[in-house]
Amino acid sequence: MLAHRRGFTLAEIMLGLVVTLVVTGSIYNLLLATQRVTRAQAQRVMLQSSLRAGSLIVLNELAELSTATGGTPDQNDVLTMGSSAITYRAMRGMGIICHLPGATVIRLARSTFTGHRDPQAGRDRAFVFVPGNAETADSWVPRDIVTVATAAPCPGGQGPGITLTLSSSPSLEALEVGTPVRITELMEFRLYRADGRSWLGARSVSAGELIQPLLGPLTDVSGFELEYLDATGSPTADRSDVKSIQVRLRGMVESAGDNAAPPEEELVTRVALRNSPAT
């Protein structure tokens, strides 16, 4: 019976094995290449996504800054400006006074308070709006926040309150219920190096924090560039003249593999300072 069954010759088997090896090798190489491309694509997507997110954070932080040409230090929120670092007075919230229990105590209605977080004593400062009169202009008077309490409610069924005890100087006069109070914090953005790479870092200056990574890795030296522009769009070195800030973020993927230079992506945004009137 076996003598009548057909089989393969050695040459056929060898040829089949070689063809199979060649095809398998090709598929394996194709898989490796595809995997490399997919990984690179995913890394590039992540890079673009994080650059966009970082750009939005920077934009949201800087858009509310106030500058006033020739104004007082309290009117200018850009404190130091460098090509890859900025220190600024960030807005952290706003509330409306619902009660005035004392000369240095104000209570904000919780229902009207808007911000990322509650005010913090020692870390934040309150800017209280003081309306002008025939002799003086409107102003926002800064005061240190000494204590913060949330136990006492607002009167008249207005619900929970946030009671701030403020420093006594400078004095405030004729405050009335309904007056807005802004909560501010000194912040810093800068390019810094850690673990052999460059990152965009942020820290609360007023809280004495260490720098924390916000976005990265960025390219060395040129990963985070700031340009300060005046009302005409020209670069300016005068902090009180800044009307917009151009932010350039240049990121790179974590690892490119092989010896190839890591791909880079760049995102440029111009932030108009909304509290810096052109005139």
Added chain:
Amino acid sequence: MISSSPGSRHRRLPHVQGESGVALVAAVFALTLIGALVASSFFAGRLEQQSGQNVLFSGQAREAAEAGLAEAMATVNAALLEDLPVGGVPLDLGTVAVGEEVTVHSKIARLTSRLFLIRAQGTRHDASGAALATRTLGMLVQLVASGAPPQAEAEDQMGVSRLAERGWVGLY
């Protein structure tokens, strides 16, 4: 010419049934592999697209809120504001479409005798009307004499002006 007889078909059938091979399995495996590669490529692309879309929607909501503030500043007048009670219920300025599937809802509240807060919430909707992104902005405005002070006060001409300092507010 192809001819067949019942007898010859009968003879060949056992031979065909007896053949073994991996063609179908290999083809299915190859198709699955190619499908997975294409799907992973599409997945990366989709992620990128969604990420970009979210930023776009957020920007649209933000711009709608800005437009709402500008629209409110252009439409409210002193007479309207003077009728508002201090600390009372805000005046609803309504919802306006500012683009395809983008709306803004504005309100104005009286904080003190001369200070007001305009609140504009921009929203980017999907086709079914569900909110994809929202952004709320505020503007502190006040009543001011619209002409030279002595003359304006004499003629009782009042206008609406944003606070010169820190009038724009990001709300959450």
